[in-house]
Amino acid sequence: MWALLRPALWFGSSVRGYHMPVPFPQPRNETSLVLVDEARRFIQDCLLRVGVPSSKVRCISEFLVVADYRGNFGNGLNRLDNYLSDLQRGHARLDAEPSIISETVATAHVNGNSALGVLVGNFCIDLAVKKAQSAGIGFVVAQQSHHIGMASWYAFRAAVKGLAGMVMSNAAPTMMAPDSKSASIGSNCLAFCVKGKEYHFVLDMATSVRDIGAVEWAWANDEYIPHGWAANEGGFSTCFPSLALRSPLLFPAGGHKGYCLSAIIDLLCGVLSGAQYATHIPLDQSQPSNLGQVFIALDPEFFLPNFMERLDDFCGRIQDSQPADESEPIRLPGELERMHMNYVEDLRALPYPNTLLSKYKDVADRLCVRPIELAFDRCQSRKSF
Template sequence: MPVVIPAAELGEFVTALLNTKIPDPDHARTVSDVLLWAARRGVDSHGVARVPRYLELLDSGEANATPELSFSGGPSGVTVLDADRAPGPIALTAAADEAVRRAQAVGIGAVGVRRTVHTGAIGYYTSRIASQGLVGIAFVAGMPNMSYPGVTGAAVATSPLSIAVPTAGSSPVLLDMATAGIALGKIAQYRNAGKTLPEGVAATADGTPTTDPALAKMPLPLGGAKGAGMSLVFELITSVLVGAPIVSSFHSDDPQGRVHRQNALILALDPAAFGDPAAFTEHVSETLAALQGLPSTGEIRYPGQNSAAIASKRAAEGIPVGPKVWGELEVAAEKLGVAVPVTPGG
C-alpha cells in the first residue's frame, strides 16, 4: 500500500533532499516544485519517483548543481538560454519566465534552451505561462531512446510536446504528451507493479515489440511513423536550431555524442497581440462548453481537466507514494541526514 503524505510536507521533504546536493535553496525549491506539480496531478512517473535519479545525476556531475544560466542577445522576442547542464526544472522555469516577459513586451516570446538535463514534466512550464494569461507552447528533444521505422535499436528521442491555453474561470487546457506510446517512467511503474505492458508500446533493445516490462528497453513511437516524424522535427526545431545537435552527434563517433543532455524551445503568445484577450478566453471556454455539450456515451473532458481534478483531490487528501519509491526516499534521507515526514501509523 502507498503511504499518503500531505502535499506541503512532501514538498518540504523533497526540497530538503535536493538542497543537500543543490546549494542554492531557490534552485532546490524550483526542482521540488516541478516534481511535486507532477505528483499532485497524478503524473507519478514524473513526480517524486524521480528524486533518487535527480540525486544520482547531481552526484555524478551529469547535472550541474551550480549552473551559470546565460541568455544570449537576439531580437526582442527571441533569445537562447545556455543552461550549463542545469537540471531541467531550473533551466526551463527560467526559460518560461523569460518567454512571458518577452511576450508581454512584444506579443511573442521564444526561448531556445541549450544544454539542460532531464526537463521534468513539460506541462509545468506551459501551465506556468498560461497562469499569466498567455498561451504556452513547449518542445523538448533529448537522447535517442526510441525506435524509428526501419531502424534497429534506438534512433530518436521520446520528445514531448505541451500546449497550455488559459480559459475564463476554469483550469487551463493542457496538452502534455510524448511522441512515444509510453514514457520510460511508465515502463518502470509497470515493472515495479509486476504488470504486463499494453500491446505495441515498447520494445526490446533490438526493436522487437514486447509486453514484458522486464525486457522492455525502449518505447515505440506513438502512431508509428507519425510519432517518429514528430520526434525528428522536434530535434530540428530545438537542438539543431540552437546549434547543439543531439541525434547526429549520438549516431557519430563524437566522444561527447552520448553525454546525457536535452534541448528545448519554449514559446509564449500574448492573446492581446492578436485581439481582445478577454474575448479570447471567453471563446476558449465557449469552445470547451460546446464540446462537452455534445451527445456522448460518457463524461467528456478536455486535456488537463482530469489531472486538474486529481490535483485538487491530492491537495486536500495528500499525495500517495508507492512503497518502493518511499523506501528509496527513506534510504536517501538517512544517507543525507534529512528528517523523514511521519507517515500514518509510523
C-alpha cells in the same frame, strides 16, 4: 498546506500518446499515503545534502511535488534519485545559472550552462513571457540544458500571465522508428497551455505511446504494461517493464506520425539550438547534459480581444459532442489531471507505492537524512478514473 498547489488545480495533461490499451488484469502494489508537506520536506533535505543552494531548493521541490499532485508520477518524486545522481556526478552543475547568448525584441538564444532543467526552463519561459508582453510573442531556444521533467509546468507559467505557452524538449534516443529495432530519436515532449474564462486547455504529451517515466512507474508499482508501449531488447513488444527498461525501445504514437512529430521537435530543440540531437545524445550520460528546448509565449489578445470567449466556445463545443458511451463523457486535455488533484485533496495526502518509498528509505540512509514519514500505512484506496 494546499495553498501553494491550489492555483495548479486545473493544470495538467491527459495526453501521453494516443494508444488506448486493451484492459487486462494487473497485480496491484500496496500504496501508502504521504502528506504533501512531508514529501516536500524530504525532497528539500535530499537536495540540500548534495549541495544544492537553499535559494534553488524550493523551486525544485515544488516542481516535483506538483507533478505528483497532478498524477504525473513519472516526473515527480520518482525522478528525484536521477537528479541527485546527476548532481553528484557533475552531469548537472550545482552552481550553474542560465545566460543569454543573443536576443532580439521577440527572440532569445540561451545557454543553460548545464544547470538543472527546471532552472533553465523557468528562466527561459519567464524570458519568453516578458518578450510576449511587449512584442506579442516570445520565442526562446535553449542549449546545454538538462531534463526538464513535465513540460506543462512551464507552459502553465505563461498561462497564469494571460498568455498561451508552448514548450518542447528533445531527449536521449529511446523511441524506435516504425519497422525498426533500435532507438534513433527521443520520446520528445510537447506541452501547450492557454486559459479562457471558464475552460482551460492544457496538453502535455510525449511523442511515444507512453513515455519512459510511465514504464518506470509501472515497474515501481510491480505492474505489467500493455503491449504496444515498449519493446524488449530484441525489438518485440513486451508487457514486462523490467525488460522494457533494459534497453529502452518505445513505440511512437500513431506510428510514423508520432515519429515525424518527434523529429520536428528535435530539429527545433536540438539542431536549431546548437544542442545535441538524435543519437548524438548518449543514453548513459558520462558528461554534463546538452539537451535543447524551445519555449514560446504568445499574447492571444494581440490578435483578438475576445479570444477567451472564443476559446470557451471552442472547448464547450468539443466537450458537448456525443460520447460513444454515455458513462464516459468527452474530456478535454488536462481534465484527468484535475480529477487526480481532487482525489489527492480528498485523501489530504499523496499516494505512493511502497516499493518507491522503500527505494527512498535507502536514499535517505545513503544521504543521512530523515526518511519519509507515512501518514497511513497500506492504503488500498485506488482512484476510479
